Amino acid sequence: MKWDDQTAGTIDVVADKLAMDSLEAGNLRNQVRVLQKEMLARVEKCDAIPDEQFAQDFRNLVASIKTLSRTMKFAEKIDLVGILETPLMLCDVDKKHWEGRARKKCMIEAWIWSVLLESIFGSPFGILGIAATNLQEVWYGLFGAGDFHDWPTPSPLCETWRCTTMESIYGGVAVRDIVEQGLAKKEGELTIIEESILKTRHLVSKVIETRLKIISPDNAFKHVPSIVDKAFALAGQISTQRARLQIAYPGVGSKFDKQFMTPRSDANCKDLEDGSVAFIVNPGLIKWGDAHGKNLEHRYDIVPALVQLEGVDEIQVQTGIRENESAKGYADMVKQGM
Template structure:
């Protein structure tokens, strides 16, 4: 339609303007080494696993009786017979926590700012034909994403994102960030407390801090970095760059993915934002 074409043309003009700004600022960006991002991801995964070990189950169905857990992104993909296995209760807790983090934070660079408009602009401009309905990584898409992130970060600073401490630089945007952080915490704690009311959920604050810090760091890189996960039913043939087994499946050498306890971290391109067609798995998904 005419209105859609006008919208796209306006957004394309915005892309050109932002790319020109990026050329002036590109030297300010220091790429974070892959090993540091992988370590940060693993520290978050470790914190989530620690929370899962604190949960006390009354029975093996206590988790899956809660619709929000059973239907969450990663848990909802699991077959019913696999959900009922008591040995998988703790991995299901992990999968639920990761589902909340992905849906509220990692599925778009702009969700941490509660900027749905920017998230939609990203897709309208560059499409949804990459993994998990992201745009395919191109020089244009990654420059647009990066300069947009930098502009938002410039308004608020890192601390409000990584710790929730308000700096009073941009009250509305800071309030948005605090609201997203609160929603993540409330979603995780609010449902798990129904399963294990006696648990101390102070670990959730640390999980939120670690998740927002990781999201900020991966979305400020010139290359594309995404939290990724396989599909239930995908082939598993022992340890692979993008897949590894959880303790409950350690003896399985070949088979298919039945449960994703933890997603992985994948990178397209290099520190300079080149070679965006090349994928490197920094951390495998745990299945």
């Protein structure tokens, strides 16, 4: 285009448009930089909770579940397996291991943990309830299912995506209050995610109380709200750390490893340093990587799983975890509140 009196106006319009586009592009780049800084700041905020605090919070939850199991009053010969079925941590356990009142109370602990694992600890997004379904599908779609409890193999990109995603959701005061204490605004003011969190909290409480009431009808279950509060608070904190934290447990029949497990003291059994896992009382809290989200191949058991051991010749040694139909259906049970 040549410059003359006839084209000057057109060129000025084009020049103005180009200048405006350049300005908008510059503004967009600045906005992107700001967003990047905000995301990095969010990730940096994820470093605040030390391992010692996680260990204490986890042990507090363990203690609350143990206390609830100790308040349960039931007949000596009650069929707990028939009532509770065998989800997750109870899967593959020989019925003979649940004989006696003390062992039955261990079974109740393991059952409560199985409900929590199915409903909220089975995924970094579990506290969100139904609202987490799409997030979880995207997570697996992007990073694939790994070998350790089917979670994607830890990687810097995977953990950054998980951490920043959950921090953007969990960072708000309103959502945090709902997750940790069940405190909510007026019902009409709730977002879809907030409603889903509240519903999940309610259903977890209902599942625990409804099933355990069959065993101990006169129990007031006053410890259940505290268990739910502590579990959801811990799950929320876990989900926003740069390192991966995961609640997991060994398979029944696994060879005892003192690095990852703590043996349960049992007056009826001698100490077995080379035994196998007969059943799991409570899972452990595992950390992959350091506070900066690096060295993700390194596993550190903040709190080892508590297990009951038996002699290696008493059990056919198995590895891993086999889910049965009951275990697979437990997530649906929580969703339905049954």
